[in-house]
Amino acid sequence: MNSQMPQEIDLTACEREPIHIPGSIQPHGVLFAMSRADKMITHASANAVSVFGIDPVSILGKTFREALPEVAAQLDGDVAEQTPLGTARYVRAIVLKTSMGETAFDAVLSRSGSHVIIELEAVPEDTVSSLDVLYPALRRFVEELHGASTIGRLCQVAAEDVRRMTGFDRVLIYRFDEHWNGTVIAEDRNEALPSYLDLRFPASDIPAQARELYRRNRLRIIPDANYTPVPIQSHDPAPLDLSDSVLRSVSPVHLEYMRNMGTPASMSISILRDGALWGLISCHNSEPKRVSLPARNACDFLTQIFSLQLEARENTTLAENRVRLGAIQARLLAYMAGESLFVDGLVNHPADLMLLAGAQGVAIVTDEHCWCLGETPGEDEVKALYAWLSEHHQEDIFATDRLGELLPEAKAYADKASGLLSISISKMRSSYILWFRPEMVQTVKWGGNPEKPVQEEAGTSRLHPRRSFEIWKETVRGRSLRWDQSEIEAVKELRNAIVGIVLRRAEELAALAEELRRSNKELEAFSYSVSHDLRAPFRHIVGYSELLKKQEWSSLSERGKRYIDTIIESAYTAGTLVDNLLRFSQMGRTALKPRSVKVSELVEEIRGKLTEHAGGRRIEWFIGDLPTIVADPVLIRLVFENLLDNAVKYSRTRDTSRIEVGSYRDNGDIVFFVRDNGVGFDMKYVDKLFGVFQRLHRIEDFEGTGIGLANVRRIVERHGGRSWAEGQPDKGATFSIALPESEGAA
Amino acid sequence: MPELKPILLVEDNPKDLELTLAALEQSQLANEVVVVRDGEEALDFLSRRGSHQNRNTSDPAVVLLDIKLPKIDGLEVLEKVKADPHLRRTPVVMLTSSREESDLIRSYELGVNAFVVKPVGFREFFDAIQDLGVFWAILNELPPRRDDR
Numbered sequence: 001m002n003s004q005m006p007q008e009i010d011l012t013a014c015e016r017e018p019i020h021i022p023g024s025i026q027p028h029g030v031l032f033a034m035s036r037a038d039k040m041i042t043h044a045s046a047n048a049v050s051v052f053g054i055d056p057v058s059i060l061g062k063t064f065r066e067a068l069p070e071v072a073a074q075l076d077g078d079v080a081e082q083t084p085l086g087t088a089r090y091v092r093a094i095v096l097k098t099s100m101g102e103t104a105f106d107a108v109l110s111r112s113g114s115h116v117i118i119e120l121e122a123v124p125e126d127t128v129s130s131l132d133v134l135y136p137a138l139r140r141f142v143e144e145l146h147g148a149s150t151i152g153r154l155c156q157v158a159a160e161d162v163r164r165m166t167g168f169d170r171v172l173i174y175r176f177d178e179h180w181n182g183t184v185i186a187e188d189r190n191e192a193l194p195s196y197l198d199l200r201f202p203a204s205d206i207p208a209q210a211r212e213l214y215r216r217n218r219l220r221i222i223p224d225a226n227y228t229p230v231p232i233q234s235h236d237p238a239p240l241d242l243s244d245s246v247l248r249s250v251s252p253v254h255l256e257y258m259r260n261m262g263t264p265a266s267m268s269i270s271i272l273r274d275g276a277l278w279g280l281i282s283c284h285n286s287e288p289k290r291v292s293l294p295a296r297n298a299c300d301f302l303t304q305i306f307s308l309q310l311e312a313r314e315n316t317t318l319a320e321n322r323v324r325l326g327a328i329q330a331r332l333l334a335y336m337a338g339e340s341l342f343v344d345g346l347v348n349h350p351a352d353l354m355l356l357a358g359a360q361g362v363a364i365v366t367d368e369h370c371w372c373l374g375e376t377p378g379e380d381e382v383k384a385l386y387a388w389l390s391e392h393h394q395e396d397i398f399a400t401d402r403l404g405e406l407l408p409e410a411k412a413y414a415d416k417a418s419g420l421l422s423i424s425i426s427k428m429r430s431s432y433i434l435w436f437r438p439e440m441v442q443t444v445k446w447g448g449n450p451e452k453p454v455q456e457e458a459g460t461s462r463l464h465p466r467r468s469f470e471i472w473k474e475t476v477r478g479r480s481l482r483w484d485q486s487e488i489e490a491v492k493e494l495r496n497a498i499v500g501i502v503l504r505r506a507e508e509l510a511a512l513a514e515e516l517r518r519s520n521k522e523l524e525a526f527s528y529s530v531s532h533d534l535r536a537p538f539r540h541i542v543g544y545s546e547l548l549k550k551q552e553w554s555s556l557s558e559r560g561k562r563y564i565d566t567i568i569e570s571a572y573t574a575g576t577l578v579d580n581l582l583r584f585s586q587m588g589r590t591a592l593k594p595r596s597v598k599v600s601e602l603v604e605e606i607r608g609k610l611t612e613h614a615g616g617r618r619i620e621w622f623i624g625d626l627p628t629i630v631a632d633p634v635l636i637r638l639v640f641e642n643l644l645d646n647a648v649k650y651s652r653t654r655d656t657s658r659i660e661v662g663s664y665r666d667n668g669d670i671v672f673f674v675r676d677n678g679v680g681f682d683m684k685y686v687d688k689l690f691g692v693f694q695r696l697h698r699i700e701d702f703e704g705t706g707i708g709l710a711n712v713r714r715i716v717e718r719h720g721g722r723s724w725a726e727g728q729p730d731k732g733a734t735f736s737i738a739l740p741e742s743e744g745a746a
Numbered sequence: 747m748p749e750l751k752p753i754l755l756v757e758d759n760p761k762d763l764e765l766t767l768a769a770l771e772q773s774q775l776a777n778e779v780v781v782v783r784d785g786e787e788a789l790d791f792l793s794r795r796g797s798h799q800n801r802n803t804s805d806p807a808v809v810l811l812d813i814k815l816p817k818i819d820g821l822e823v824l825e826k827v828k829a830d831p832h833l834r835r836t837p838v839v840m841l842t843s844s845r846e847e848s849d850l851i852r853s854y855e856l857g858v859n860a861f862v863v864k865p866v867g868f869r870e871f872f873d874a875i876q877d878l879g880v881f882w883a884i885l886n887e888l889p890p891r892r893d894d895r
Contacts, residue, residue, distance in 0.1 A: 546868035575866030
């Protein structure tokens with residue numbers, strides 16, 4: 001992390017700082033620049049005096065050969081060769097006479113506009129520079145790469161090998177996100193420096209122009225953050241662009257940051273993918289440290305191999321993810337197919353549903369139901385969110401990693417749902433599946449000890465990774481991890497599958513409805529035929545028997561007369577049965593025609609008729625307040641006729657029949673009841689009472705076809721109500737019907 | 747006393763025919779009962795066509811019309827009668843074995859004057875036929891306007 005900038009310093013100033021033209025270099029080497037056209041020396045660093053005993057100003061305007069004969073003799077050919085722009089080309093080690101005697105220097109050439117820059121870095125003692133040492137290290141790295149199956153493992157191998165090759169105390173793999181915030185994703189270190197694994201850094205730590213420089217010049221090194229910059233002498237008023245230089249002096253802000261981190265030496269290598277900055281390999285040392293140019297070049301080479309591997313690994317990971325998500329999706333599909341309602345398939349397997357989108361919580365919301373699974377906001381909050389989505393986001397897929405910015409209420413539950421990914425399943429019935437992700441800050445754990453350095457370095461903490469972490473937390477406040485493309489694709493496919501299932505169900509239902517219509521039609525035709533053809537013969541039997549009885553009565557024997565009466569009665573009963581059956585089947589088919597019905601008048605009318613036919617029986621009626629309801633008048637009349645008729649019929653064994661009709665309200669229903677003091681029934685047969693052709697009494701005792709109460713129940717159910725009975729043998733019975741007040745009441 | 751118009755009974759089922767005639771007989775109506783056995787003949791009679799081209803009876807006081815008939819069914823006869831300016835004032839009573847609501851609704855839509863489902867009980871059947879005969883034949887008045895149809 002070569003250029004982390006603290007927040008307190010004016011950031012816009014930081015972003016404007018022209019770090020590519022500092023006008024100075026670091027002191028571990030000497031810089032000369034010459035014009036490419038005429039090979040005249042145009043720039044020289046001030047330390048040329050102390051190193052070579054050459055006054056930098058005195059050689060300005062002289063030719064390369066004149067000014068630096070010893071260097072020119074060894075590098076002239078290389079300088080003549082065109083060094084392409086954007087690279088620093090390590091040429092070779094050369095030996096030069098200095099104030100210290102003969103010294104080995106690594107020579108580096110680069111281009112800067114119309115200039116050629118020559119940088120001479122004294123070869124550090126005790127450092128790895130021989131290719132004999134570096135080559136096996138590189139080869140080992142390449143071999144280890146094959147075993148690294150994941151990106152995490154790959155990064156770990158890279159960190160370890162860079163550290164092995166350079167000897168830094170700590171090597172980090174630092175990765176940028178799409179907003180240029182950084183995360184330490186791998187680390188190799190000794191005990192000299194603390195762990196920074198998982199630490200986050202805000203984008204402002206590495207401003208845009210620094211990132212551009214990193215992209216262009218892949219490796220930077222600062223051997224000692226406490227260095228004194230060496231000015232560059234020149235007659236040229238235009239500053240020398242040091243973008244490709246290896247000795248470029250860095251921002252003082254950055255140096256302070258490094259000192260505060262306790263890392264006076266650092267090196268960073270850019271990880272590029274497709275020419276864009278993917279991340280950095282960042283090396284730190286607790287003591288000043290030099291790394292030879294060959295070793296640095298080897299690290300750069302290693303990093304380039306690493307980048308290529310990264311790309312391959314990322315593609316593999318992507319493919320593996322797709323396979324993994326495909327498998328989850330297949331499971332979810334199987335669950336859904338196994339249930340009659342697809343929702344049940346999802347609700348019963350929340351783990352897979354969440355895994356599909358990498359979410360911590362999921363909610364399935366329809367206009368009737370709300371299922372919250374895993375870590376989700378409260379049900380009321382989810383419902384409010386659903387209402388908001390229904391109004392504003394009817395698109396098939398909606399994804400955000402910062403819900404709070406779109407919906408301020410959502411800030412209240414940022415810990416559960418800063419990220420929202422949702423699919424709309426049915427626009428007509430407005431059904432959604434919502435996946436939630438918590439605020440990123442809540443999920444980050446820094447493996448290091450972020451508290452300690454702050455206390456140790458009070459007063460300077462504003463320029464410190466701990467502070468960076470705080471700034472990062474502020475910048476990503478209210479944000480979740482981004483929903484990546486594979487997750488969005490996965491839920492999109494799930495949506496398609498669900499829509500497919502829903503559609504198929506709808507088709508099946510339509511087919512079923514068609515089938516029903518057809519069989520209903522057949523049933524109608526059947527009952528039409530029954531009503532004509534089955535009914536007529538009974539009528540004929542009754543009719544002819546009556547005629548026979550009338551005309552031949554006197555000539556019939558007593559037995560003959562009894563036979564005729566039995567024939568008439570049986571045929572009559574059979575005919576009535578047919579009538580009742582037809583009425584029962586019609587009741588299920590014909591549409592209700594609800595109107596306002598005054599139940600008190602209806603009951604009074606039926607009572608009058610029943611009393612008339614009851615002969616001399618004594619019946620005491622107790623009729624309470626009966627409200628007006630909305631119901632099909634014909635059908636509801638049948639209900640009360642049946643109930644009152646039964647009450648009269650089954651109480652006829654009493655000296656005085658007592659029949660009570662009343663009503664009360666119960667929980668949104670209007671309940672009507674008819675109570676008698678008749679023969680009652682045993683409650684263990686209560687279920688049989690309302691069945692078709694179910695009788696609890698012998699036909700000789702109580703006549704009837706056994707269909708009356710079945711009609712009652714069917715009519716009441718068609719009105720959305722309930723019917724029930726209570727009784728005891730010989731202690732009377734109470735029959736009740738409940739009609740929903742909203743539908744049944746006026 | 748006005749001339750007694752006949753009652754036109756349209757019935758194909760011989761048993762129903764016999765029973766209906768017996769019932770009419772018992773009601774001791776003075777009106778002649780003309781019997782035809784299918785819808786086509788009923789229309790011929792009413793329109794004085796075909797074999798009834800030269801009938802010298804007056805137009806019927808009431809038509810007792812079964813619904814299920816050969817050739818042209820009762821509903822169609824009703825429709826033609828009520829659509830014919832010369833015939834539409836002739837009262838038509840549907841006499842049917844069917845309890846089908848659709849028949850009832852259709853009949854009233856076509857302008858039937860009464861709709862009687864033949865009861866299973868003979869006494870009820872007799873009562874119904876007699877009531878009809880008395881109402882439509884002897885009183886022989888124009889049908890009252892039906893406001894509720």
